[in-house]
Amino acid sequence: MKIQLAIFFALAILTACNSPVQSYKAPQPTLADYQVGEKWVWKYKGVTTEGEVRSDGEDTREIVNVDGVLGMTIGNDTVPVVDIVKQDESETPKYDWPLQVGKKWKYENSWTSQDGTTGKQSQNAEVLSYQEETVEAGTFMAYTIQYTGKISNSRGYNADEEEVWLYTPELKSFIKLTQTQGDFNYVEELIEYSKPE
Template sequence: MRSQFLVFMSLVLLSLCSTAMGSDVTQQPKLADYTDGEKWVWKYKGVTSSGEIRADGIDTKKIISKNGELFMVTAPRTFPLTDIVKPVDSKKARYNWPLQVGKKWTLEEHWESEDGTKGSTIQDAKVLSFKAETVEAGTFMAYTIQYKGKITNTRGYSANTEDIHVYAPELKMFIKLTQIQDDYVYVEELIEYSK
């Protein structure tokens, strides 16, 4: 009887440990995770090593409801939230769900800018940590994800890159972003969040 009790207690403890270890695993946000009126505001600045400011401003995203459907509003456009929460099947996406410390993958993005320039971003990604991170908007549990690689485009531009995304599951968004492209450093930080 005693040995059965010990086996039972061992299984209970193993189950509790597994649950605790799994608590640092984050799935892709779903439509039900967002609310009408939710809003994120970031400040951003991009500076070259010679001190030239190439970007400086504020960026905002907000969730609105139209006829019972949720939309995300950004500076350039408004689009259905269902587009954002579509399951990401690619193992080469910016966020390779589920997120978990130690996870590695290769990000591969092919894009076209508004002026018709085509380019590629290929970076090795790794989730470095999950811990409390403080930005101007507050302190949130967040993953720090490092991306290292190269960006190229059809105009002959090529640069080594290192990006650090600090992603807060509670907010379903990054709270800080640092991008380094050769001699250019761009930083975006969340300054306001509201529901």
């Protein structure tokens, strides 16, 4: 009887590991997946290990129609959705579509901030799981994607970095970001999502 139970549990674990949920491949969103009136609201907070609050607020994005073209409002800018869903030709992309549990890739990014500071990120990415995750906006099926590596900039800043993104295909976005960068900890969480009925 004990051997039968052990075999049953071993098979149950193997079946769970190979379940359709864990083997689901999420494609990159397309223009047709967005609709006017969709809205995402995140709250964010960044605090140093000494307790200094460096950022604290909300970020809202919404899909709008500008002269017949779908756009997403980001701060004071409106970015055409066609640019957001454009295929990333980079060999080191932020998201390596289609997403699937166990997938690994290298992410590299170079940037220039408004004050002219240049910087680089180099991270190893891995999709750890696809399961229900709960944030203030609700409960969603989401991928947990872990990025680990380094960040540096032209002002001499250099730090180890770890980011964990919870990305949900249903909302075409991340629902939570937890980031540790040197002595700085940052959390951003979706608090509201809505779309026209």
